[in-house]
Amino acid sequence: MKVKLFNSDGRELQEFEPIENGKAGLYCCGPTVYNYAHIGNMRPYTFEDVLRRTLEYAGYKVTHVMNVTDVGHLTDDGDEGEDKMIKSAREQGMTVWEIAEFFTKAFFRDTERLNIHVPHQVCLATKHIQEMIDMVKTLEEKGYTYTSGGNVYFDTSKFPEYGKMAGLDKQELQHGARTDVDENKKNAQDFVLWFTNSKFENQAMTWESPWGVGYPGWHLECSAMSSKYLGPHFDIHCGGIDHVPVHHTNEIAQSEAANGCKWVNYWLHNEFIIMKNGKMSKSKGGFLTLQDLVDKGYDAMDYRYFLLAGHYRSQLIFTWESLDAARTAREGLLKKTAQLKAKCSPVDPEDFTDAAVRVRQDFQDHISQDLNTPRCLADIWSALKNNELTDGEKLGLLLDMDRIMGLKLADAELEEENAEPLDSEIEQLILKRQEARKNRDFALSDKIRDDLLARGIQIIDSPDGPKWKKS
RNA sequence: GGCGCCGUACCCAAGCGGCUAAGGGAGUGGAUUGCAAAUCCAUCAUUCAGCGGUUCGAGUCCGCUCGGCGCCUCCA
Numbered sequence: 093m094k095v096k097l098f099n100s101d102g103r104e105l106q107e108f109e110p111i112e113n114g115k116a117g118l119y120c121c122g123p124t125v126y127n128y129a130h131i132g133n134m135r136p137y138t139f140e141d142v143l144r145r146t147l148e149y150a151g152y153k154v155t156h157v158m159n160v161t162d163v164g165h166l167t168d169d170g171d172e173g174e175d176k177m178i179k180s181a182r183e184q185g186m187t188v189w190e191i192a193e194f195f196t197k198a199f200f201r202d203t204e205r206l207n208i209h210v211p212h213q214v215c216l217a218t219k220h221i222q223e224m225i226d227m228v229k230t231l232e233e234k235g236y237t238y239t240s241g242g243n244v245y246f247d248t249s250k251f252p253e254y255g256k257m258a259g260l261d262k263q264e265l266q267h268g269a270r271t272d273v274d275e276n277k278k279n280a281q282d283f284v285l286w287f288t289n290s291k292f293e294n295q296a297m298t299w300e301s302p303w304g305v306g307y308p309g310w311h312l313e314c315s316a317m318s319s320k321y322l323g324p325h326f327d328i329h330c331g332g333i334d335h336v337p338v339h340h341t342n343e344i345a346q347s348e349a350a351n352g353c354k355w356v357n358y359w360l361h362n363e364f365i366i367m368k369n370g371k372m373s374k375s376k377g378g379f380l381t382l383q384d385l386v387d388k389g390y391d392a393m394d395y396r397y398f399l400l401a402g403h404y405r406s407q408l409i410f411t412w413e414s415l416d417a418a419r420t421a422r423e424g425l426l427k428k429t430a431q432l433k434a435k436c437s438p439v440d441p442e443d444f445t446d447a448a449v450r451v452r453q454d455f456q457d458h459i460s461q462d463l464n465t466p467r468c469l470a471d472i473w474s475a476l477k478n479n480e481l482t483d484g485e486k487l488g489l490l491l492d493m494d495r496i497m498g499l500k501l502a503d504a505e506l507e508e509e510n511a512e513p514l515d516s517e518i519e520q521l522i523l524k525r526q527e528a529r530k531n532r533d534f535a536l537s538d539k540i541r542d543d544l545l546a547r548g549i550q551i552i553d554s555p556d557g558p559k560w561k562k563s
Numbered sequence: 564g565g566c567g568c569c570g571u572a573c574c575c576a577a578g579c580g581g582c583u584a585a586g587g588g589a590g591u592g593g594a595u596u597g598c599a600a601a602u603c604c605a606u607c608a609u610u611c612a613g614c615g616g617u618u619c620g621a622g623u624c625c626g627c628u629c630g631g632c633g634c635c636u637c638c639a
Contacts, residue, residue: 332639417588470586
């Protein structure tokens, strides 16, 4: 299976050609663990998970690397943007290290609930300070840096290709439009590699370096760690679309300058989840976490389904109505899968008839067309409705497709009715209701039904007698 | 000011110039039911913001207009 991906570098669909035959190196920008991740933050990890699964499905041996930004970039107390959670954590006397650990755990709990594979290599920025220092040294030796105001800067004028992917050369940027201009910079786009002179007081995390005690620049970690685990030239780098103009632009500059070769072949960027009134952010409100959805009674996997229903490069509008639709659809899909499981075994793709082979081929065409997951969901539903297929083939197809979609279809179980024992009082009520129905006393029978529902027992009348489900 | 994206049914959302415009949700009709719920079946855009152009052929390409969004600070 050939996989076509939209490469931000060049802005076109390209067939994936690995550097090393049969292998794929994948680096993904990870979370900054100084707050809970909101549901918009979870989109890249879900999309990257689908990408990884697709590459694996296509037969590649994938090495998936992700960083965790646990270096403290804490702002001072006067920062209005500071999250209440961080503030309260600090008030509770947690150190930045403890805060980082706390939110790292929270992050991986979320990704687990979304059935996102843990990357093969999760690297903490704080464990790779030496690699970052080495990289700055290399850049310094090669003449790409200067020191000013106590900080080491990358001199973008020494790197002619600067901003090529982002098309920055075509733009007339308004520098200082929203931030103070750093007077120490030679060029407006230069960025700090190593800080010894923080504009923030009380920097909690600092390390020794040839330039003095300080901490690394914000872009350095991805360059240093990706090269360590994937080499100076690797296949794919992913991240949010917002990273293109600054973070990834700077990563490319410092990596290629330091390594002296092309760094990344394919750049993949996901678009944002937006709320009705725009981007999800603390300031605009609508900061929802996965836990918020769970608290409202949704399954985290409903959110995965919701994400898969939109293409990763399109802005996706989050509404509760959409999430409801995703929940209903996912539950229905699970139920149908469970029904198939109950009556047959899956047919192995090797033994598919032509009709099933065609369905599978369609699915593969769609996923390999820049990960068209919405279309793939349609393929799943079409397979269920396709009467050219046997039940065993349908099940075989579902399980095969779910290797990429990750909806846990293999775990689908029929909801057991009458499974849980009822206490005798409820049992009596059910019997009483049956009696009332027999006597056509529907006022009474409906009242009992309502009462039971209020106690969490849903009655389902069927020809074989009443069944019940605990809700 | 500059750069970029988008506008498809009631909602979400696919659609790489060419068979009858995917799929899900909601709705509607029917089966079933004492009635509900659940389930099953069926149905649901002659039309893709508007206008103009290119083409044998356009939702898909080009131009303009209107409307929405993102970026140029950290941000997924």
